[in-house]
Amino acid sequence: MTTGGARTRPATARGERTRAALIVAARTVFERDGFSDSRLTDITAEASCATGSFYTYFDSKEDILDAVLAEAQEDMLHPGMPHVEPESADDPTAIIEAANRAYFEAYRRNAQLMLVREQVAGISPEFRDIRRQRGEVFAERNAKLIRDLQSRGLADPDLDPLAAARALSGMVSRMAYHCFALGDEIPMEELVFTATRLWVNAIGLRKSS
Numbered sequence: 102m103t104t105g106g107a108r109t110r111p112a113t114a115r116g117e118r119t120r121a122a123l124i125v126a127a128r129t130v131f132e133r134d135g136f137s138d139s140r141l142t143d144i145t146a147e148a149s150c151a152t153g154s155f156y157t158y159f160d161s162k163e164d165i166l167d168a169v170l171a172e173a174q175e176d177m178l179h180p181g182m183p184h185v186e187p188e189s190a191d192d193p194t195a196i197i198e199a200a201n202r203a204y205f206e207a208y209r210r211n212a213q214l215m216l217v218r219e220q221v222a223g224i225s226p227e228f229r230d231i232r233r234q235r236g237e238v239f240a241e242r243n244a245k246l247i248r249d250l251q252s253r254g255l256a257d258p259d260l261d262p263l264a265a266a267r268a269l270s271g272m273v274s275r276m277a278y279h280c281f282a283l284g285d286e287i288p289m290e291e292l293v294f295t296a297t298r299l300w301v302n303a304i305g306l307r308k309s310s
Contacts, residue, residue, distance in 0.1 A: 111158070120158045122148040124172060127165045132213040136166060136221050166221065167231065173214050174235050177207040178242070193250055193306055198297040205277055205292055212281035219282070236274070240267040247304055257305030269300055 111117045126147035130139045141162055145152045159165040208215065222229045243266035250256035273296050279285045280292055300306075 116157075119148075119150055119154060122150065123155060123158060123165060124168050128169045128172075128214060131166060131169065131217045136162070136217050163221075163225070163228075166217070167228075169214065170218055170231075170235075173211045174238075177204060177211060178238060193255060194297065194301055197246075197300050197306075198293060201273060201296045201300070202289075202293045204273060205281075205289065205296075208274075208277035209281045215278060216282045219278070236270065237267075239270045239274075242266075243270055250304065250306065255307050260304060265304060269303060272296070272299065 111120050123144060127139075127144045129147055130143045134143065139162065141155055142152055144162075144165065145155050155165075159168065218228075218232065222232045240263060244262040247256055247260065247262040247265055251258050251260070251262065276287075276292060276296055280287045
């Protein structure tokens with residue numbers, strides 16, 4: 102399996118459109134039927150292209166699922182600039198709250214796909230490793246924020262930034278999974294407030310002077 106469906110990119114605009122259409126179609130089929138019950142012929146029919154064209158861009162059903170998940174990861178990692186009011190631009194709590202909100206909203210857009218990811222990760226060691234690697238990207242981003250706050254004297258200096266980030270990223274991800282994938286009925290504002298309060302307390306965030 103090639104990570105992210107990472108064969109050589111199509112050389113023509115038409116080829117790029119066909120590849121993109123296959124990824125969109127695969128997402129539709131995976132979310133509708135689940136991974137195990139999805140067939141390559143379902144995907145190519147959804148994309149309105151010949152079955153033979155599939156193998157120009159992807160090696161297997163697992164390969165195109167990886168490409169679908171890679172696109173979802175981009176949406177969840179970079180969901181757009183979190184909105185922070187100008188007067189709160191230097192407030193770490195407001196920044197953490199905005200980032201949590203953006204993540205939860207992106208997760209809600211991708212909730213059905215996250216169910217598929219959990220199903221496949223449960224049976225595929227290769228997908229479990231890919232999931233771990235992609236989760237580490239979120240943890241490293243959050244560790245960078247924690248290090249910055251520590252350097253400014255605003256967060257607990259005894260915390261290991263990466264270990265703390267892994268714990269907090271896992272917490273927020275699991276909250277999102279239970280709420281949007283499993284259907285726990287938690288209002289968005291309560292979800293954001295709880296995640297942010299736990300984040301702030303966990304790193305010992307202090308107000309900047």
